[in-house]
Each structure stands twice: as C-alpha cells, then as structure tokens.
Amino acid sequence: MPCPKHNSTIRENSDVLNRRMEENDDGGTPQRERDFSAASAARATLPLNPPLAEQLRPQTLDEYIGQSHIMGKGAVLQQAIITGNLPSMILWGPPGVGKTTLAYLISKTLNRPFYTLSATQAGVKDVRDILEKTRSGTMTFAVPILFIDEIHRFSKSQQDSLLQAVEKGWVTFIGATTENPSFEVITPLLSRSQVYVLKPFSSDDLDKIIDRAVKFLEHYLKTEINIVSTYALKRISGGDGRKLLNAIEMVVTNGGEHPIISDETVASILGKNLAAYDKKGENHYDIISAFIKSIRGSDPNATAYYLARMLEGGEDPKFIARRMLILASEDIGNANPNALLLANACFDAVHKVGYPECRITLSHVAVYLACSAKSNAAYMAIENALEFVRKTGDMPVPLAIRNAPTKLMKELGYHQGYKYAHDFEGNFADLEFLPQGAAGTTFYFPSDNPKENEIRAKLRTLWKEKYGY
Numbered sequence: 001m002p003c004p005k006h007n008s009t010i011r012e013n014s015d016v017l018n019r020r021m022e023e024n025d026d027g028g029t030p031q032r033e034r035d036f037s038a039a040s041a042a043r044a045t046l047p048l049n050p051p052l053a054e055q056l057r058p059q060t061l062d063e064y065i066g067q068s069h070i071m072g073k074g075a076v077l078q079q080a081i082i083t084g085n086l087p088s089m090i091l092w093g094p095p096g097v098g099k100t101t102l103a104y105l106i107s108k109t110l111n112r113p114f115y116t117l118s119a120t121q122a123g124v125k126d127v128r129d130i131l132e133k134t135r136s137g138t139m140t141f142a143v144p145i146l147f148i149d150e151i152h153r154f155s156k157s158q159q160d161s162l163l164q165a166v167e168k169g170w171v172t173f174i175g176a177t178t179e180n181p182s183f184e185v186i187t188p189l190l191s192r193s194q195v196y197v198l199k200p201f202s203s204d205d206l207d208k209i210i211d212r213a214v215k216f217l218e219h220y221l222k223t224e225i226n227i228v229s230t231y232a233l234k235r236i237s238g239g240d241g242r243k244l245l246n247a248i249e250m251v252v253t254n255g256g257e258h259p260i261i262s263d264e265t266v267a268s269i270l271g272k273n274l275a276a277y278d279k280k281g282e283n284h285y286d287i288i289s290a291f292i293k294s295i296r297g298s299d300p301n302a303t304a305y306y307l308a309r310m311l312e313g314g315e316d317p318k319f320i321a322r323r324m325l326i327l328a329s330e331d332i333g334n335a336n337p338n339a340l341l342l343a344n345a346c347f348d349a350v351h352k353v354g355y356p357e358c359r360i361t362l363s364h365v366a367v368y369l370a371c372s373a374k375s376n377a378a379y380m381a382i383e384n385a386l387e388f389v390r391k392t393g394d395m396p397v398p399l400a401i402r403n404a405p406t407k408l409m410k411e412l413g414y415h416q417g418y419k420y421a422h423d424f425e426g427n428f429a430d431l432e433f434l435p436q437g438a439a440g441t442t443f444y445f446p447s448d449n450p451k452e453n454e455i456r457a458k459l460r461t462l463w464k465e466k467y468g469y
Helices: 005-025 031-035 076-083 099-108 125-137 156-159 163-168 187-191 203-221 231-237 241-253 261-269 281-294 301-311 317-335 337-353 356-370 377-392 409-410 450-463
Strands: 089-092 114-118 145-149 174-175 193-197
Touching: 076 099, 076 261, 089 099, 099 114, 114 356, 125 145, 125 156, 156 187, 163 187, 163 203, 163 377, 187 377, 203 231, 203 241, 231 261, 241 261, 261 281, 281 301, 281 317, 281 356, 301 317, 301 356, 317 337, 317 377, 317 450
Parallel strands: 089 174, 089 193, 114 145, 145 174
Antiparallel strands: none
C-alpha cells in the first residue's frame, strides 16, 4: 500500500498546479510574460542551447500534453498516479510522444527516486548495480522507479535480470519502446507489467505545442513571430512532438529578425517533408502490409497511396519490388500469368534505373497488379501439397516415371510403362503420376476467373472425373 505521505505529496502538487492554472486567468500580466518571466532579457545567441525540445520539456503533469486516453481526468494511469498504486509498466508508442517525459513526471509527482538506463548503452551489470542497492536496503525511502529506454533492445538475459526485482517490489519498472512489446519483451516481464499505448499527437495537441513554443521563442528572442499557417509544420511532425519542436526551432532561428511560420517558409528552410516512417520498426511492417492488401483487394488508389508513403519515407525500392514479385504468384498466379513477367521486369528495372526514376516503374506495375484478376490457387496448391507430404511422408514414386540410367534399374522396372506425352494426340497420355495411396488427390483448385476457368475446362477434359474438376 502507498504511504499516506506520498498521497499527501500528490494532492499538494495537484493543488499548486491548479492554482497556477487559475492564475493564468487573472487578467494581470500578459500570458507570455507570465509563462516565461525567467527568460533572459537579452536577445539570446543562436542556435538555442539546450535545444527548444529540451527547454520546453514539461516539469509538471499539468504541463504534459496529449495521451488523454490514459492521462486525462479519471483515466487509468492518472488514477494510478493519484492513488499511488503505480504498477510496473511498459509505455509503447512512436518516437516523440512523451514516453520518457511521462516516466520522469510520474517519479517527480510521487516523489520517488528515479533511475534511468538506456538499453543501447547499459548491460546486465548496470541493471544489477541499481537492483542491488534497492535489495540491500540502502534505499529505505519510497520505492525507486527504474526507467529503461528502448527496452526492446535489451537481450533476453538482460530482461531476465529485472524479473526478481519487479516481482519482489524492489523497484517499479517503467520501460519505453517503439516496438510491439508482444514481440520484443519476454513473456515473464510482459506479464508483470501493464502496457500503456501512447498515440501520436493529435492536431489539437500539436497546436498546443506550437503555441507554447512560439510564446517561448518570442520572449526568448525578443521578437514577434508571425504565424500564417501551421499545416506544413504539423505534416512534417507526423505526430512527433520532438520533431515538431526541432522544425519550429529551425524555421524561427533561420527566419531573420521577424520570423514567419508559413507553409512556404517551412518548405524553404526544412527542404523536404520528413515523412513518419521507420524502415525497421512496426510502421515499416504496417505500411507494406497495407500496400500488399490494397493490391490484393484490387484498389489501385490505396496501392498508389501506400507506395508513396514508403517511397517518401525512404524505403528501399528493391524491397518493394521484391514484395510485388512474390505477390504476382501468390495473389494473381494463373489468373494472369503476365503479372509475374511484369513484376520480374519491374524488379530488374529498379536495379538498373534506381531511385527516383524507378518510382514510375513501381507505380506502373503496382497499379497493374492491383487491377489484375486475382487467384491464390497456385499458392494454395503448394500449401496443400506440403501439408499432404508432411502427413504422409516419402511415398514411393511410381516405377513408370522413375529415371532409369542403369541396366539394373531397367531390370527392376524403372521407367517401364512410361508414355511419352508428345507421342499421343493432344500431347496427353493418361498415366498415373502420383504415388500409390495418393492417386486422385487434388491440390490445385482453379479460381473463378476467365483464365482459370479455361484451365479448369481443359483439366476436366483431360482427367475426366479423376480430380473432380
């Protein structure tokens, strides 16, 4: 149970923050002067040091922006903080949405020791050093919070080293990750932690961040900043608050004596749209999945959109071409045999031409595949056959179709009774090709499309009732 002192501290902090909020509406000193009264009166040197994103890092929970689904009034994590019943947790969300800041503010609000490790630099020894201090009783006050950034980068053994301390309550563990914890965090640690999903900042959240940043910069730089449009800024951020603040800092500090924030100045100063796309993270798999499903679903417009998302985000064009090559057989197959030819030609063209010109070929073939007739019959044929082989094992090949390179093999009946198809009318000879015990088993079921309807009719003519075509 949390100690009464902790709850008292939380209430006191909350009261102070509420009074601050009420004071903002007192009609006295202008808002900008009150917010940044501690800023230097002299015009600061540029660039900012520390950077704007660090200078505007929230210092209280009331200053924390976003994540209302877990931090709003009455929301689950807010209630856990207020009551002091804080579980070990994993904060899962994209970059720049406040995972590290939230962990720090929780510890500050609860008045708990805060220890932080980066999974890219720390090892098992670093973790054990901290845990040993808590276990040996050198930290006899409030239960410490151990924050591990990028927990997904910890190996299994490194994550294992946390289990006892978390289970015994020596520390409250908070992990931050941009990756799906279901895949990147070991099951025992995951089962001992509550997972909270953090979302990209909404448009309203980004407006609040922009307003706070502009007020700070106007006072810091002793100049007025003219806001014409924030569309480009918000688009560049992709819901990433850190990226948004970095962009604002660049635009304003490179905007001359009277900076202007507009779509034109943002494009001019920042150069290009830094799309929200992680080539190695979950977003990578989400977007390529959406791209493939759009082609499979015969939607050329969604296909072009997700192709653009990948290209703008810096995806390797060869990766996209490779996936289309697979799709041409898996999802189109014999419904349109030309699809595989074009996909292969696209793969070659991407190698030969390179980006950006190869984007045209990628679009050409992606749209063609999306508009093509679909069939997964060839794909399912090999899946059905593989399942059958795994169940039945290595059944003997019929003697008639075995190779007979030696006299002994011929004497044993190898190749005996084989009918050379081209010696018969229609280049077809009625012969059993499947092993005994597998005869008549159907693996390939043509789909209902013009090409495969032709194939089905031909197979029915050749094999009569044998395969049920």
